[in-house]
Amino acid sequence: MNASRDQFDEAMGQHAEVLARLEELETLRSREKEAAEAQREALDAQLLVEREAHEAEKAAREMLEAELEEVKSRAARDAERLKLEGKKEFLKSPEFYTLLGKKAGGFFKNDFLGCVAQWRANGYPEEEHPASFLNVQHAIAEMPDEEEAQEEEEDEDEEEGGVGSEATPPSSPLS
Incomplete structure (x- = not known):
């Protein structure tokens, strides 16, 4: 019976060691799981920040493209206006x-x-x-x-003597 008892005690000691080791492994596993979860959350947050930055860059690029188109159209209008002004000036030169x-x-x-x-x-x-x-x-x-x-x-206009619609009426003494 003593031998059985010793074997039982020894088995219980091994069992306690295995349970302690199991607890350590579970603790280590939960820590690793928490670390992985924290890392995943950090990566999700980083991904969200990068997506927001990408959307902001995209919106800025679209705004710059719209501004560029506006500047191009304004430049084309100004060039056309200057061309017409230059043409008018040349016609008067x-x-x-x-x-x-x-x-x-x-x-x-x-x-x-x-x-x-x-x-x-x-x-x-x-x-x-x-x-x-x-x-x-x-x-x-x-x-x-x-x-x-x-x-x-x-001379011909003067000879006509102001006949017609071009004649100016005499001014009134009241004005």
């Missing part, structure tokens, strides 16, 4: 009138020579009916100057 005069002179000369060539081709007898206007230099010299034409128009 003496350089434009010089170019216009050169073009008009070229057209006049070419059209004039074309008309003269058609008259000659159709048998216009220059000997019988000399026409001084067939000479280009003479025709240009005979053309009225723009200032003279404007003066003539003004």
